[in-house]
Amino acid sequence: MEDISLHILDIAENALRAEARRIEIIVTREAGEDLLTVEVADDGKGMDAGTLSRIRDPFFTTKGKKTGLGIPFLAQAAEQAGGELSVLSAPGKGTRVTARFRLSHIDRPALGDLAGTVLTLIAGHPEVDILYEERDGEAVSRLDTVEIKRELEGVPISDPAVLQALRATLASEFILRTRDKS
């Protein structure tokens, strides 16, 4: 995976396969702590302890194929940047994936096109609610499709005109990427 935004998309796709109705993505930059934290939380079907114990094994998957590389890739990316991955999950309670990176670590992947990931999720799965939040010190930017859908009064959130407006909003109001390495 080239950057963090692609890891987020990959983990969110896991949430979709787990039948999530709402996915919350929160990216927190703490310059003072030299920490970058990425959380992806869903309300999907969750995993039992046996499944959870095996998710870091690249040859374990629940999807009828031979490999399951998404979580191992993200764990590797976090660990090589002085961080760690934690996954909390229980059947019926959803899953919360948290990846921590040392912000200044030379091997930390760039954030990448976070807006592109959020738009891909909204366009491909308009029926699922997405919260996207960026935090940097006191500054918080937040986009919640529940609120947008309410304002849209029945116009589909996946309508191209809506997606274009969302793209413009993500570009102007969400600025973590502009503070990141390229």
Added chain:
Amino acid sequence: MAKLTIADLKKIKDEYRANQTLREGAFTVKVTVHMGTCGIAAGARGIMDTVMADLAASGRKDVVITTSGCAGLCSKEPMMTVERSGDSPVRYVALTPDKTHRIFAEHVMGGTAVKDFALVAGHETTY
């Protein structure tokens, strides 16, 4: 909350309703971009971007875009499947934005599958 202004949303709502009489209400084409770990690593999000941009430019309202997981052909990613109502689904492999533009123009819009990039059109069972 991000500033998506009320004026923006009102304009979008008005335009949507003005065009609503032209709609048939049902989707006639479904485009599925394969978004497994393999697809994402190979560039599937860029393919999704291309499809979204082409759809916006086309003005078509009867095309639905979605994503799916790994289809077990990781070495042929990025892939997408185009399904027109009444026709067999066609799976396209090893996509680039240029190939995707052509598929959107010829298959999604024009109704003719692009055989050059197709993995398989339909299937048959033999015993």
